[in-house]
Structures are given as C-alpha cells and as structure tokens.
Amino acid sequence: MEQPEINKKEVAISIKNLSKSFGGLNILKDINLEVYKGENVALLGKSGSGKSVLIKLIAALLKPTNGEITVLGQNVNQINNVELNKLRLKIGFSFQSSALYDSMNIYENLAFPLKMNVKNLSTNDVKLAVEEALTEVGLIDKIKQMPSDLSGGQRKRIGIARTLIMKPEIMLYDEPTSGLDPITSQEINNLIIDVQKKYKTSAIIITHDLTCARNTGNRTAVLIEGKILKAGTFDEVFDSENEQIKSFYNYNFIQ
Amino acid sequence: MNSNYLISKNIDDYFIGINNAFKFVRKFFKELFKPPFYIKEIVIQTYEIGVKSLLLITLTGFIVGIVFTKQSRPSLEEFGATSWLPSLIGIAVVRALGPLVTALICAGKVGSSIGAEIGSMKVTEQIEAMEVSAINPFKYLVVTRVIASTIAIPILAMYCSFVGLIGSYINIHSMEATSILVFYKRAFSSLTFLDIITSIVKCVSYGFTIGIVGSYKGFNASQGTRGVGKAANTAVVVAMFLIFLEEMLIVQVANWFRI
Ligand SMILES: Nc1ncnc2c1ncn2[C@@H]1O[C@H](COP(=O)(O)OP(=O)(O)OP(=O)(O)O)[C@@H](O)[C@H]1O
Numbered sequence: 001m002e003q004p005e006i007n008k009k010e011v012a013i014s015i016k017n018l019s020k021s022f023g024g025l026n027i028l029k030d031i032n033l034e035v036y037k038g039e040n041v042a043l044l045g046k047s048g049s050g051k052s053v054l055i056k057l058i059a060a061l062l063k064p065t066n067g068e069i070t071v072l073g074q075n076v077n078q079i080n081n082v083e084l085n086k087l088r089l090k091i092g093f094s095f096q097s098s099a100l101y102d103s104m105n106i107y108e109n110l111a112f113p114l115k116m117n118v119k120n121l122s123t124n125d126v127k128l129a130v131e132e133a134l135t136e137v138g139l140i141d142k143i144k145q146m147p148s149d150l151s152g153g154q155r156k157r158i159g160i161a162r163t164l165i166m167k168p169e170i171m172l173y174d175e176p177t178s179g180l181d182p183i184t185s186q187e188i189n190n191l192i193i194d195v196q197k198k199y200k201t202s203a204i205i206i207t208h209d210l211t212c213a214r215n216t217g218n219r220t221a222v223l224i225e226g227k228i229l230k231a232g233t234f235d236e237v238f239d240s241e242n243e244q245i246k247s248f249y250n251y252n253f254i255q
Numbered sequence: 256m257n258s259n260y261l262i263s264k265n266i267d268d269y270f271i272g273i274n275n276a277f278k279f280v281r282k283f284f285k286e287l288f289k290p291p292f293y294i295k296e297i298v299i300q301t302y303e304i305g306v307k308s309l310l311l312i313t314l315t316g317f318i319v320g321i322v323f324t325k326q327s328r329p330s331l332e333e334f335g336a337t338s339w340l341p342s343l344i345g346i347a348v349v350r351a352l353g354p355l356v357t358a359l360i361c362a363g364k365v366g367s368s369i370g371a372e373i374g375s376m377k378v379t380e381q382i383e384a385m386e387v388s389a390i391n392p393f394k395y396l397v398v399t400r401v402i403a404s405t406i407a408i409p410i411l412a413m414y415c416s417f418v419g420l421i422g423s424y425i426n427i428h429s430m431e432a433t434s435i436l437v438f439y440k441r442a443f444s445s446l447t448f449l450d451i452i453t454s455i456v457k458c459v460s461y462g463f464t465i466g467i468v469g470s471y472k473g474f475n476a477s478q479g480t481r482g483v484g485k486a487a488n489t490a491v492v493v494a495m496f497l498i499f500l501e502e503m504l505i506v507q508v509a510n511w512f513r514i
C-alpha cells in the first residue's frame with residue numbers, strides 16, 4: 001500500500017495541558033497531543049469519555065477551561081473572529097450526527113458553505129465543485145435527494161463531502177463509523193484514507209471502533225477517564241500491560 | 256456543591272435565564288447592522304410566515320368580525336344606537352382585535368415553528384456545522400427570522416382587520432341594506448391617526464417578540480428531541496404572555512397621548 005507523506009517536523013494540531021469541565025465536572029484532564037502534517041491520529045475512548053468535547057474544543061466550538069490548542073500555528077482561542085473563520089475554512093468537521101441541513105437537498109447542502117464563503121462564484125463553478133465532491137464520496141446519484149432519504153452511512157459520506165468542497169487541510173472526524181455495519185464502516189475507513197492521500201489532510205479520527213482506528217490511523221491514542229493513557233502505533237498501544245487498555249481491547253473483541 | 260449557588264439552584268437559574276435572554280436580545284441588535292444582510296433569506300422567511308398563517312388568519316378574522324358584530328348589536332339596540340355599530344366595530348377591530356388575534360395566532364403557528372426549526376438544528380449539530388463552515392448561525396438563522404416576523408405580522412394584522420371588517424359588514428348587511436363603502440367610511444370615521452400608529456407599533460412589537468422568543472428558545476434547546484418539543488412549546492407560552500404584557504403597556508402609553 002502506498003504510504004501517505006507524514007512530515008514529522010511540522011505540527012498541524014497541538015494540544016497542550018488541555019482541560020475542560022462543565023459545572024464542576026471534569027471531563028478532560030490535562031490532555032497533550034500532537035498531530036503532524038499529513039498524519040491521521042485515531043483517538044479511542046469509551047462513550048461519554050469526552051471525545052466529542054475534545055474535537056469541538058479544537059474547532060473552537062467550545063472554550064477550554066485550561067490549556068492551549070494550536071491549529072496550523074494559530075491558537076484557536078486567542079485569534080479574533082475574522083481570523084478564526086479563516087482558520088475554520090481550512091478545517092473539515094464531520095459530525096457524529098452528520099449534521100446535514102435537513103431543510104436543504106444534497107446539492108444545496110454542499111453548495112451552501114461554498115456560496116456563503118466564496119464571493120462571485122458562477123452557478124456553474126458551484127455545480128462543478130459539488131459534483132466533484134459527491135463523486136469523491138461515490139454518491140453523485142443522490143444529488144437531488146433530501147438528507148432524510150439517505151441511510152446513516154450515506155449521510156456520513158455526504159457530511160464528509162460537504163467538508164471536502166472547501167478543500168480542507170485539517171479533518172476532524174467524530175465517530176465516522178458508529179452505528180454502521182462492518183461493510184459500510186470499511187467503506188468509510190477507505191474514504192478517510194483516500195481523503196488523507198488526495199487532499200493531504202492531517203486528521204483526528206474519534207472512534208470507539210478498533211477496526212476503524214487500526215485502518216485509518218497512522219497513530220492511535222487512547223482517552224480514558226479524561227486523560228490520554230497511551231499514544232503510539234496501534235500495536236504499541238494494544239501491546240500495553242495497562243488493565244484499562246486491555247479491557248477496552250477485550251470488550252471490542254467480544255463485541 | 257450547594258455553596259456554588261447564590262440563593263438556591265432554581266432561583267439562581269431563573270435570574271441567569273433572564274440575564275441570558277437579555278444578552279440574546281442585545282446580540283440581535285448588535286448583529287442587526289453588521290453585514291452580510293442575507294436579504295434573500297429574509298424575503299423567503301417573510302413569505303413563509305405569511306403563507307403559513309394566511310388561511311387561519313382569514314378564517315379567524317372573518318369569524319371574529321361576524322361574532323363581535325352579532326354580540327354588540329343588542330346592547331346598542333337598547334339605546335337605539337345601531338347606527339353607531341360600524342364605528343364601534345372599526346375601533347374594536349383595528350385598534351384591538353385585529354392585532355391581538357393575529358399576534359396570538361402567529362405566536363402559536365410562527366413562534367412554535369421557529370422554536371422547533373432552530374431547536375432541531377441545535378440538537379442535531381446543524382448550528383455547529385454552520386459555525387465550523389465560518390457562517391454566523393445567529394445572523395443567518397436568528398436575525399433573518401426575527402426581521403421576517405417583525406415585517407410579516409403587521410401586514411398580517413392589517414389583513415386580519417380588513418377581513419374582520421368584511422365579516423362584520425356581512426352581518427350588518429343581513430340586517431339592513433348598507434353599502435360596503437358607506438360601512439368602511441363609517442368604520443374608519445372614528446379612528447384617529449394615533450389609533451393607527453398605536454396599532455402599528457403594537458404589531459411591530461408583537462412580531463419582534465414572536466421572532467425573538469422562538470429563536471431564543473430554539474437556540475437554547477437541549478436534551479435531544481425532547482428539547483425540541485419543549486422549545487416549541489415554551490416559545491408559544493412565553494410569547495403569548497409577553498404579547499399581553501405589551502398590549503397593556505402600549506395601550507396605557509397611547510392613552511397618555513389622548514386628551
Ligand atoms: N455542553 C455540555 N454541557 C454539559 N455537559 C456536557 C456538554 N457537552 C458534553 N457534556 C458532558 O461531557 C461528557 C462527554 O461528552 P461527549 O459528548 O464528549 O462524549 P463522547 O466521548 O463523545 O461520547 P459518545 O461516544 O457517546 O459520543 C458527557 O458526560 C456529557 O454529559
């Protein structure tokens with residue numbers, strides 16, 4: 001298999017001493033993580049461990065209680081709104097619930113971020129861009145349908161296509177395979193790998209699916225009880241003697 | 256944990272809620288004058304509000320006109336003053352009934368649909384999806400809808416008054432042969448400029464209230480689909496309550512200007 005180019009000298013996302021609490025409840029405690037340019041990092045964790053909170057912090061959808069998050073060299077909590085919006089255009093966010101705009105059809109869903117952010121585009125330019133992104137995820141035939149007409153896996157792929165239309169440098173996937181059958185999950189995994197190669201993205205893939213982590217991640221990190229317990233290659237992480245990591249592995253295996 | 260509260264959880268939450276609502280209104284006025292203005296979206300929303308409530312308002316306005324005329328006639332007859340009927344109805348419908356009936360219907364129909372629509376966008380992460388696409392959801396969803404309802408509801412109220420007067424005319428015509436022109440002339444004869452202005456001010460504030468309450472409740476929806484229903488529901492209740500409050504307030508202020 002052709003390997004993606006990972007530049008270990010350049011950091012795309014850097015998280016330092018990050019913590020987040022909601023009303024006295026500590027969800028994340030002192031998280032440290034770096035994602036290099038071109039690298040996919042899979043982040044494993046149980047349901048409710050704060051995975052969604054963590055990537056929402058990276059996209060500055062939430063404010064951290066403590067610590068620093070730097071994306072493409074910019075501290076997301078210290079830049080002004082204009083700069084933040086510019087940065088966000090380089091970030092593709094695939095939501096856990098897909099978050100397709102359910103009042104718009106698939107074409108409009110994809111065209112919306114483009115039309116709102118790029119001035120003076122001709123209708124034809126928009127159409128070409130939408131078709132390219134839909135072809136990339138293999139769903140060009142759904143262009144006129146409404147999100148409610150699609151299956152969960154298709155919605156996930158449309159959600160990814162909607163981010164690809166802005167040609168992102170960073171991808172944040174929130175549970176891209178949750179609730180999908182193994183075959184559909186594998187299709188999504190392959191899509192994530194294709195996107196990494198073709199768009200040269202650096203990504204964090206949040207998941208509790210070990211197959212997804214092994215297949216899509218160049219490195220894997222495990223989030224347990226608000227802390228990153230271990231990070232490394234998939235095999236390094238799961239060779240560990242740590243009981244919590246072992247139980248995570250066994251649980252997934254039995255499932 | 257208890258020491259975190261100033262008085263008690265419920266009382267604290269109540270005041271925090273009021274504070275947040277005021278912040279939301281302030282944010283609206285801050286964002287209102289900043290570009291981009293999404294004119295197309297405002298037009299679409301205004302049109303939708305109009306279409307959504309037109310049938311119900313036609314029906315209700317018409318019935319209110321008929322019933323009100325029917326009910327008022329006996330009292331005036333006692334004094335042999337049935338010729339005053341049109342002007343009495345003119346005052347009642349244009350000053351009070353038209354705006355209020357429209358506002359209450361729209362609180363139910365428009366307020367709840369704004370609350371539910373924005374609420375479901377909130378709980379399904381669509382609002383966050385806009386944010387990460389560098390689109391300001393407050394401007395795109397809230398500001399446009401509040402402007403739309405502030406424009407649409409005065410127009411609907413005028414229409415409601417007009418239909419109400421037609422209903423009333425039909426009732427009067429069934430008893431005595433008055434021409435519709437004479438009827439409208441008499442109905443408007445006792446209305447002053449101040450009455451019209453007061454009605455417009457009322458409708459604008461009702462429209463604003465319905466839009467902003469629906470948006471606020473939707474924008475702060477939580478707890479999944481249950482939260483969406485709750486947002487729609489409380490949007491209606493709160494909007495109706497505020498509408499009555501505004502009604503009393505504006506009528507009171509308008510009375511100071513009458514001599
Ligand atoms: N806005 C919020 N206010 C209060 N608590 C929150 C908020 N968002 C998340 N939490 C809490 O933070 C914890 C972690 O939530 P999160 O959604 O990040 O979990 P997750 O790891 O993504 O789980 P899942 O696999 O089920 O998606 C939960 O206990 C949740 O209740």
Ligand SMILES: [Mg+2]
Binds near residue numbers: 051053174
């Ligand atoms: Mg989650």
